[in-house]
Amino acid sequence: MENNKSTLTFSQALKLYTGNSIQKFVLKSVPVTFLAYMATLVCFHILLGLENGIAAAHKEITESLISDMFMMMDCTIGIAIIMTLTFEKRLPGGKFFRTTKGGFDTYKKMRAALSIAIITLVVLYISAVYIVNAVGIFPLSNGFGSCVSTAIFLILAVGINNFAYMIKNDVARSLTNLFVFFVFGIIGILSAEVVDGSLGIFHLIMAIMTVGVVPISHKLMLENYRKNRWDN
């Protein structure tokens, strides 16, 4: 079969499939995820504050891992929403996408664009959370270390979840995605807690592993998708 090269850019491929360019995708997802984080913490302050007052609630939240956990959970939900985007033949638009120029190459570019959007979302969102922490509004228990560790493990989870794309059942795949994100997210937070936020060799190894796992799993996922679902 002829390998048809797509002339579209990553961002154009994403726009063809979703109606949004990478920039628009990030501009929509980062503020929503960040606002969800802020709203969760505000709600938690109110709930705990009803009993002991806002100051006590604030102390309890910032001295425990609550802010760190919410940072991870809201980010996980943001990523999971993007990762549930599927373009199967049986779903609306699925047949249309298979007839557009570039064919599978355009699909590959769109998938790469989605990965770029997800990684950008994690980096920008966690940077925003760090700023909120740094200015003292909602301090994290392990500050910068917690942010970096969570980002590394969530991006690694994106790579691991690329393997989950090989699961055909939608429900099983979504549940696996969420499970992997939460497990990796919790490891990220706890590993920062263990070293009191001073990241070391373990996190360096994990960061290097992430750089390798994400592109390899992405490539394997695409090969499997083409063989089992695109051409079938």
Place this chain on the structure above:
Amino acid sequence: MKNAIEIKGIKKKYKDFTLGEIHAEIPCGFATALIGANGAGKTTLIDVLCGVTGKTSGEAVYFGELTEIDSDTLRNKIGYCSSANFFPMDWTLKIIANSMELGFDNFDRTKFAELCRRFKLDEPTAKKQKKLIKLSDGNKMRTYLAAVLARDTELLVLDEPGSSLDPLARDLLCDLFREYLSERDGERSILFSTHNIADMENATDYAIFMANGQVIEQGFVEDLKEKYILVHGDSENADKAKPFMLSCTVNKTSFEGIAFAENADMLRAFDTATEVPTLQQLSVGILRKAEEDGE
């Protein structure tokens, strides 16, 4: 005669259904109807021809020379539209236009806006736009058709384009078929599937009948109308006429069915009347025969 598509032994195997081997021709310059009951294999064949589904074996030759459906040359020449959910349901006309422009080299926004007006849809440039999910099935199909017809293609392949349209929209679709074909006389072709040919009869030049994953008959409508006759008579003569007929429906007082034209003289001897069948009557007769043979 030049063919828009020549289908040479295409086969597609699923766990519970096998299409083909299909041998058929889609003549260039005409509108071809793919007629068959639900589950006959029309959608599978269309999907294979448009590269939406891979084939198990066989080959299709497009425009006399091209065989690689996964090439942009062919993708740009073929305007494909599925029967339902062609676009994501949260899309609006504006997003559709943006996506079509990125997905094909020959999408014309001005023509899309004009077709939206003809199909009585909203303006694609309007600020407030409805998502597809909020449209009726008929308006969804109008949107899909406006999008695919706004491309400068050489072959339209439409899966059940008339099934969800009201009679007026179906009439407009027939007009658009004629306009599409006459814009470049003899160079453009249409292939559309249907299980109810009555409303699209005026727009059909060539017919391919499918049953149980096989092509059971094909030809120009005018030729088919010479090949077959519609026979009817009193029910008391039904038993005598039946052996010479392809398919027959008998009620208390009369019978009606399709027979080969070569049996016309024989059938008239049983006090029957014969006439030229409509495409709808032909379809019922031919498909019923296939159904009986399959049982």
